Amino acid sequence: xxxxDFSHDxxxxxRGKAFRYLFMLCALLSILTTVAIILTLLVxxxxxxxxxxxxxxxxxxxxxxxNEPVAFGVLPLISxxxxxxxxxxxxxxxxxxxxxxYLSEYASERRRAYLKPALEVLAGVPTVxxxxxxxxxxxxxxxxxxxxxxxxxxxxxxxxxxxxxxxVSSISEDAMSAVPDSLRQASYGLGATKFTVSxxxxxxxxxxxxxxxxxxxxxRAIGETMIVAIAAGQTPRxxxxxxxxxxxxxxxxxxxxxxxQIGTGDIVGQGEAYKSLFAVGLTLFVITFAMNLVSELVxxxxxxxxx
Amino acid sequence: xxxxxxxxxxxxxxxxxxxxxxxxxxxxxTDSTDIxxxxxxxxxxxxxxxRDLSVYxxxxxxxxxxxxxxxxxxxxxxxGPSGCGKSTFLRSINRMNDLxxxxxxxxxxVFDGKNVYDDxxxxxxxxxxxxxxxxxxxxxxxxxxxxxxxxxxxQGKDDGDVDEKVHTALERxxxxxxxxxxxxxxxxxxxxxxxxxxxxxxxxxxxxDVILMDEPASALDPVATSKIEDLxxxxxxxxxxxxxxxxxxxxxxxxxxxxxxxxxxxLVEFDDTDKIFENPEHDRVEDYIxxxxx
Amino acid sequence: xxxxxxxxxxxxxxxxxxxxxxxxxxxxxxxxGIVSLAALLANVAVDAVGWLNxxxxxxxxxxxxxxxxxxxALVGSIAIMLLIALITFPVGVGAxxxxxxxxxxxxLTRFIQxxxxxxxGVPSVVYGLLGLGLFVGLLGFGYGTVLAAAFxxxxxxxxxxxxxxxEAIRAVPDSQRQASYGMGATKWxxxxxxxxxxxxxxxxxxxxxxxxRAIGETAPLIMIAAxxxxxxxxxxxxxxxxxxxxxxxxxxSYPETxxxxxxxxxxxxxxxxxxLTINSIAIVIRNRYQQRT
Ligand SMILES: Nc1ncnc2c1ncn2[C@@H]1O[C@H](COP(=O)(O)OP(=O)(O)OP(=O)(O)O)[C@@H](O)[C@H]1O
Ligand SMILES: [Mg+2]
Numbered sequence: 001x002x003x004x005d006f007s008h009d010x011x012x013x014x015r016g017k018a019f020r021y022l023f024m025l026c027a028l029l030s031i032l033t034t035v036a037i038i039l040t041l042l043v044x045x046x047x048x049x050x051x052x053x054x055x056x057x058x059x060x061x062x063x064x065x066x067n068e069p070v071a072f073g074v075l076p077l078i079s080x081x082x083x084x085x086x087x088x089x090x091x092x093x094x095x096x097x098x099x100x101x102y103l104s105e106y107a108s109e110r111r112r113a114y115l116k117p118a119l120e121v122l123a124g125v126p127t128v129x130x131x132x133x134x135x136x137x138x139x140x141x142x143x144x145x146x147x148x149x150x151x152x153x154x155x156x157x158x159x160x161x162x163x164x165x166x167x168v169s170s171i172s173e174d175a176m177s178a179v180p181d182s183l184r185q186a187s188y189g190l191g192a193t194k195f196t197v198s199x200x201x202x203x204x205x206x207x208x209x210x211x212x213x214x215x216x217x218x219x220r221a222i223g224e225t226m227i228v229a230i231a232a233g234q235t236p237r238x239x240x241x242x243x244x245x246x247x248x249x250x251x252x253x254x255x256x257x258x259x260x261q262i263g264t265g266d267i268v269g270q271g272e273a274y275k276s277l278f279a280v281g282l283t284l285f286v287i288t289f290a291m292n293l294v295s296e297l298v299x300x301x302x303x304x305x306x307x
Numbered sequence: 308x309x310x311x312x313x314x315x316x317x318x319x320x321x322x323x324x325x326x327x328x329x330x331x332x333x334x335x336x337t338d339s340t341d342i343x344x345x346x347x348x349x350x351x352x353x354x355x356x357x358r359d360l361s362v363y364x365x366x367x368x369x370x371x372x373x374x375x376x377x378x379x380x381x382x383x384x385x386x387g388p389s390g391c392g393k394s395t396f397l398r399s400i401n402r403m404n405d406l407x408x409x410x411x412x413x414x415x416x417v418f419d420g421k422n423v424y425d426d427x428x429x430x431x432x433x434x435x436x437x438x439x440x441x442x443x444x445x446x447x448x449x450x451x452x453x454x455x456x457x458x459x460x461x462q463g464k465d466d467g468d469v470d471e472k473v474h475t476a477l478e479r480x481x482x483x484x485x486x487x488x489x490x491x492x493x494x495x496x497x498x499x500x501x502x503x504x505x506x507x508x509x510x511x512x513x514x515x516d517v518i519l520m521d522e523p524a525s526a527l528d529p530v531a532t533s534k535i536e537d538l539x540x541x542x543x544x545x546x547x548x549x550x551x552x553x554x555x556x557x558x559x560x561x562x563x564x565x566x567x568x569x570x571x572x573x574l575v576e577f578d579d580t581d582k583i584f585e586n587p588e589h590d591r592v593e594d595y596i597x598x599x600x601x
Numbered sequence: 602x603x604x605x606x607x608x609x610x611x612x613x614x615x616x617x618x619x620x621x622x623x624x625x626x627x628x629x630x631x632x633x634g635i636v637s638l639a640a641l642l643a644n645v646a647v648d649a650v651g652w653l654n655x656x657x658x659x660x661x662x663x664x665x666x667x668x669x670x671x672x673x674a675l676v677g678s679i680a681i682m683l684l685i686a687l688i689t690f691p692v693g694v695g696a697x698x699x700x701x702x703x704x705x706x707x708x709l710t711r712f713i714q715x716x717x718x719x720x721x722g723v724p725s726v727v728y729g730l731l732g733l734g735l736f737v738g739l740l741g742f743g744y745g746t747v748l749a750a751a752f753x754x755x756x757x758x759x760x761x762x763x764x765x766x767x768e769a770i771r772a773v774p775d776s777q778r779q780a781s782y783g784m785g786a787t788k789w790x791x792x793x794x795x796x797x798x799x800x801x802x803x804x805x806x807x808x809x810x811x812x813x814r815a816i817g818e819t820a821p822l823i824m825i826a827a828x829x830x831x832x833x834x835x836x837x838x839x840x841x842x843x844x845x846x847x848x849x850x851x852x853x854s855y856p857e858t859x860x861x862x863x864x865x866x867x868x869x870x871x872x873x874x875x876x877l878t879i880n881s882i883a884i885v886i887r888n889r890y891q892q893r894t
Binding site: 220 | 619626633692698712717723725735792818823826847862880
């Protein structure tokens with residue numbers, strides 16, 4: 001009896017392998033991108049730190065990359081970034097959380113069907129448009145009752161806050177929807193109202209998802225560039241905690257805005273200002289990358305919580 | 308099947324309960340089969356043979372040292388309670404379990420003298436000799452013509468007379484009359500029963516040797532089911548059919564041989580269908596068939 | 602709980618004031634962002650009236666606001682976008698196919714997946730530095746060229762394209778793959794003939810939405826030193842290119858009211874219309890080809 005032939009077909013096998021490796025290469029490109037980002041930032045940042053010490057960079061309180069006398073203290077920029085982050089967090093975290101509660105606990109299926117896409121639009125508007133809105137509409141409107149500068153942290157914070165609302169609300173809502181109904185039922189069975197169930201059962205049960213959404217949103221606020229570059233101005237200033245109102249009413253400068261300022265200037269080449277771009281960029285990258293990582297890890301925790 | 312064969316088989320399956328399964332090296336069984344083949348009628352030639360076949364999903368065992376000889380050009384039914392490993396057995400024949408990361412196979416499955424789990428066997432080549440029909444009809448969202456021609460295309464048998472082969476396959480699947488006028492409309496526009504016959508046509512178009520069917524009628528209404536059953540009996544004239552079914556009447560109606568699996572992936576009895584349903588060797592099988600169990 | 606007919610048992614009333622107040626507060630929170638954006642959009646639309654006209658769309662920029670036009674930025678944006686589509690589509694689909702169809706659930710796969718999620722959160726200005734260092738510096742694509750802009754922004758949206766393509770591929774029912782493998786198809790044949798055709802509408806929708814994100818990006822273009830104002834239409838990959846958001850950014854810093862409230866408004870509305878068109882195409886594709894299962 002002759003055996004049937006099930007042997008491997010060389011061409012077929014080779015072709016299969018070729019495609020496999022081709023696709024794998026595409027996937028590995030994402031790792032390559034990360035490596036490239038780190039290398040690009042490091043190469044010039046290392047050059048920069050050869051001239052300006054790391055200590056001076058991290059503890060210096062004056063930022064003046066192009067105007068004599070030059071100074072490369074990053075603290076004023078971190079201050080500015082903090083102001084925007086805190087300001088936008090004050091807007092987006094409560095609003096986003098309430099939105100998530102409304103969508104997950106109160107809204108009917110139909111209402112959710114059009115509210116959710118509408119909220120997503122908030123994240124889809126180009127940031128340059130938000131920046132423009134802040135500058136030409138929000139600031140003049142607020143200026144009617146607040147002593148605002150033309151460029152100020154307040155309108156920029158509000159705009160950044162509005163932009164990141166959907167990030168908070170959609171991830172938080174996912175986490176709230178994942179809370180098993182039996183928990184809610186148990187609470188209703190004890191005579192709780194919807195308010196009590198939402199605030200004392202659902203929110204605590206979804207807390208890791210909510211936390212993860214907060215971090216991700218803050219990370220987005222820290223990295224936001226155009227809104228602050230257009231509306232918050234270019235005034236590097238250290239936080240003055242004794243005058244919190246002054247922080248928001250006046251112009252500041254974030255790390256991202258400083259990068260834009262240097263980027264739009266004509267400093268092509270290898271000067272200190274050019275290299276400082278990469279030092280600031282590296283700082284920004286490290287901060288946001290760490291936050292994204294934390295957010296992702298917390299999120300994968302909550303995804304496992306209710307399985 | 309002769310009396311001695313029966314005893315051999317049943318004692319074999321019994322023994323696997325309490326003592327370690329015999330290693331697949333013991334070729335005595337094969338030899339005796341080959342000798343037997345001469346004595347049987349021509350249609351009784353064994354085409355597929357499992358030897359001490361076990362399948363695991365991770366650590367969980369789904370098939371437990373199965374030994375079975377499936378005759379050529381007959382309908383062999385595989386019955387048993389849910390989760391007993393019927394689908395797993397079927398999928399181990401054409402190595403569809405290779406697609407499950409956690410699956411692991413021990414033992415041999417011999418197709419026409421060749422162990423399909425040998426290293427030099429390409430599962431893709433193997434599957435080209437074995438058609439498969441699934442529980443839920445799963446036509447592609449393509450035209451009826453392209454559905455039937457799919458196997459021809461991927462197997463490189465699409466030179467020249469594709470249309471003729473498509474027609475023949477549809478004819479054999481007893482579907483041609485109903486769809487001849489609409490070969491270019493989507494396969495998804497058909498009714499459930501028609502879709503399943505389309506899937507059968509798709510399976511037989513490249514002219515395989517074996518057709519595996521996993522509960523092919525369980526998602527269909529009685530009329531569509533009886534059409535499929537008629538079709539299966541006809542297919543057995545040219546193909547070796549192995550069909551998993553939950554429906555014992557169906558197994559009794561259409562199959563020549565019946566294999567009864569019970570919980571734990573154990574093949575408890577394998578014999579002529581009449582014998583299994585009228586006078587099974589094992590009490591457990593009788594209990595299952597009469598509905599006391601499973 | 603209020604009953605019309607008196608009964609023996611009085612269940613009393615639990616106060617709902619807090620419940621109702623909270624519900625209203627939550628609803629207000631849900632609407633505040635949407636309403637604010639709507640108000641701002643209404644404002645800019647009104648301001649653009651009279652400024653957004655054929656002359657604006659078809660002229661180059663000009664220091665005189667009444668002469669200023671948007672053509673080079675508009676064409677530049679579209680040129681960059683098309684090139685980005687050419688780059689990200691094959692690579693994004695390839696990566697998604699690998700992760701969904703080939704990769705096992707090992708450490709490397711999870712690492713790649715985590716890395717993609719993280720890349721999606723890297724600030725766009727940092728991608729700009731990558732473009733400056735890699736494409737402009739190392740590979741010599743030139744400051745502010747179509748090529749440098751497209752590759753930079755392509756890397757930026759690649760994670761989004763990959764993630765949405767993965768979702769589309771995951772949505773292909775497994776029974777379809779089984780049917781194909783059962784017919785003796787190879788993995789590649791199954792992917793090409795069954796998985797990709799079925800996932801394509803979803804992949805297209807995701808890619809087009811990502812392109813919408815790309816067309817609004819400004820910071821990366823600033824970083825690779827795209828010129829703030831370009832007077833001609835790009836005619837090669839090495840042409841210096843401006844883009845709509847960049848032009849808007851430039852104009853917004855002009856002191857004249859005519860620019861701030863007129864020309865820029867017209868630019869913003871144009872950008873938003875293009876964006877709306879892109880997103881509508883994506884939605885049409887999704888609705889049109891939604892698969893029956
Ligand atoms: N892909 C898989 N991964 C892990 N375990 C599996 C997988 N497929 C099947 N099993 C397990 O193997 C055992 C046998 O399953 P199988 O599908 O072969 O049973 P079956 O007899 O076909 O059942 P049914 O009549 O319900 O179709 C079951 O315990 C099942 O849970
Ligand atoms: Mg089954």
